Amino acid sequence: MAKYGYIHIMPIGIEVGHVKTAINDRAFQPIQKIYLLHSPDNADQPLKKIAAKLKKELRALNHIVRLEPIDAFNLGSVRDKIRHIVNVEYENVNSIKNIVVNVTGGTNMMAVASMWAAGINRISAYYVLDNRHNPNLESYLVEIDTPMYKNMLETKPKHQEMLYILNKQTFSWDGIIQRNNRRINVSEDMRNSNWHDGQVRKGVTTLKHFKDEMLKLGKPKTTTKGRLEQMKEFGFVKIERNVPKCSTRGAGRYQRDEYFIDQREELVSITDAGKSELIGYEPT
DSSP states (O other), X not given: OOSOSEEEEEEOSSOOHHHHHHHTSSTTOSEEEEEEEEOOOOSSOOHHHHHHHHHHXXXXXXXXXXEEEOOTTOHHHHHHHHHHHHHHHGGGSSSGGGEEEXXXXXXXXXXXHHHHHXXXXXXXXXXXXXXXXSTTOSOOEEEEOOOOOOOOXXXXXXXXXXXXXXXXXXXXXXXXXXXXXXXXXXXXXXXTSSOSEEEEEETEEEHHHHHHHHHHTTOOHHHHXXXXXXHHHHTSEEEESOEEEEEEESOGGGOEEEEEEETTSOEEEEOHHHHHTTTTOOOO
């Protein structure tokens, strides 16, 4: 495919006038391809049918159009879909800035997610003014400055490898339970935590265990810690002193189980943003 023109990502709802205004505007032209992000049909709104009808109209104008289903009220659904499109298309444009997202249509959640995705992926975002209330403008597209996250292109494979391994981890906890009629003492921080019940968390492990896993792959513990701190800053991982523990104390009839949060140990977990970094990633 020729590496020129713009790829437009356009979330839509019932109203689609912003799409038609955008394709006829002088800004972000010529258009190479259009992605329409839409919700499925529901009892009140035939949203998929609206998207299909719009696609037919745009194709009649010789545009290449792709329909992409999303959950309009799920931030992660919209964000991850945009990230996927960027991963597919970034080699088909001269610059990452030639991928643009129209944040005008759809739900408020779609607009928020689209702005966030623009910042994460370093693509452009724009809003379409209503031409009924703003006559005779040269352009109805207003480019929006989005907060750009730190560029990770130089170290991205290294970070993705760590995220991939972290995402495979699990952390298991039995919860607060009575064992052999022993007394139970529960610390205040444990009482105020969400570790009362047994659970298995995916994409979560202790920092100590994760360092050991990376050491098996030849990664020094100091390197692992440093990269985790970088990814925490980017919002890809969380690092918390929130490790539940149970320690048996005493002997005989004085034996007791003490439940507490170990403040000396850290828990590492992958975030939704971190998971989105793994879209299209293949371990070597």
